[in-house]
Amino acid sequence: MSMTSDHPVATPELDRVERARIDESTRIPVLLFFGSAVFWLLVGTLFALLASFKMNAPHFLDQWGWLTFGRVRPAHLNAVAYGWAAPAGIGVALWLMARLCRVPLMHSKLLISAAIFWNIGILLGIFGILSGDGRSIEWLEFPNYASLMLFVAFGLIAVWAVIMFRFRQPGHVYVSQWYLLAAFIWFPWLYSTANILLNFEPIQGGAQGAVNWWYGHNALGLWFTPIGLAAAYYFIPKVLGRPIHSYYLSILGFWSLALFYSWNGMHHLIGGPFPAWMVSASVVASVMMFIPVITTAINHHMTVRGNFHALKWSPTLRFTVFGAMCYTLSSVQGIFMAVPSLNKVTHFTHYTVGHAHLGLYAFFTMIMFGAMYYITPRVVGWEWPSARLIRWHFWLVAIGIGVMVVALTIGGVLQGLALLDPGVTFMASLDYTKPWLLLRSGSGILLTAGHIVFAVSFTLLLLKAGSKRTEPTLFGSDQGRKPEALVP
């Protein structure tokens, strides 16, 4: 309670009421973002399955232009990245901001308008892509009328974040808050700059590629990664009741990420028609990412160390630790993929697709699931309906994403080696990938099942199915007040 020392009379009971009040104040905006995220997760998963099946059977459902691979695949990417991952992250970030600022959420109308703009934008964007109106620029396929909506939403949220930070309770700025503020302020700038330079007033020639990957990589590095790490840095210590192993390292990790990550994008263009210094600088910065990645990995591991049995009883910790481990994995993999001699094999193969899913799913999405398991009952004031559904959700998606990443990694390496071999024809290089793509579709079915289980669980909670609980915090209602459970 060191940080609430400006309330010298603070008692556990006052702290509990205050926390419950802050949680409750976030209810409508957080649930709007969570609810729409879950909806778009299901839509995006459907597109993913369709796109994956088309890899196995190219003529599957190709009689309608709307459902051809060239439209379904970007519809999948945009539905899961902007429809699911971003709003889930925003929901988590709003709740964390209120808790870390230690004030009830203010100006919820800003956020409610943002959620409405956001969903109209996604709807228009997905419709635009399917009707053939998409832009063939990876990560920015949404037509201009849709991306404008998203920008307005991002802008409103950024303004809200600054207001919240301005009116926070005095005290230390926790590391998660640094990550969140950075993400909220960086991303609208990133998104608008890339859209202006590529879609509204397009620049000419090869520079388009540079802007494209400056954006594509930074969307991961300066938006999804900070939000995912903010959540991990909050939930791992909070669930275990144990401060971060080395707070110094966590701060070092944040500032080194801020310094190095934005340079990384050009490593997507190794071998492309770009000045060598651009690509080289980017490869060097990618290798420097070892610093923030290793600091984070050490910190998360050492915080959980000795308490891995807690993964058995805490749903939040289970998803979050899985995600945090995959952050290390995918980041280290990404660093090696930036090394030109290895990039030569993996570039333009399914290996890259596996890497993208390791990052955005196994890391980011799993942490979001963990955070939602913690946050939703606290803002609704109701317990999750069934522990069994949560366990099913975890094992279906954990096995699903594991199989997918392994299949795409092996298939991708085989494909890459075949592509480099002048004795193998292009068509033959594709044959190597076939069994692995079949396995990928299988893993996609597991993931779909997991998402349906999660959606059912989430909907039942919103409908307040199951028995009523009166405690303001639910999962923790028993242990939250039992510090004596910890032996000295």
Place this chain on the structure above:
Amino acid sequence: MNSIIYILLAAGLVFFGGSTLAAFYWAAKTGQFRNLEDGSRSIFDGDEPVGAATDSFADKRPDRPLRRAVSGGSLT
């Protein structure tokens, strides 16, 4: 039209680079990099103190006590 956009973008670059530096300066000046031990505890309060687990399956409670921090976090 184009040149206005480029000027705006360049101004954005300066503004965002500058704001990151300013944030770093502000953090150093206001003591955010001091008393890191206290900082790491700012997410706990009297009701959910260091040492209290705050999440578990409804049907499954911790079967053995949590272990204290191995280092750095001398729990008092």
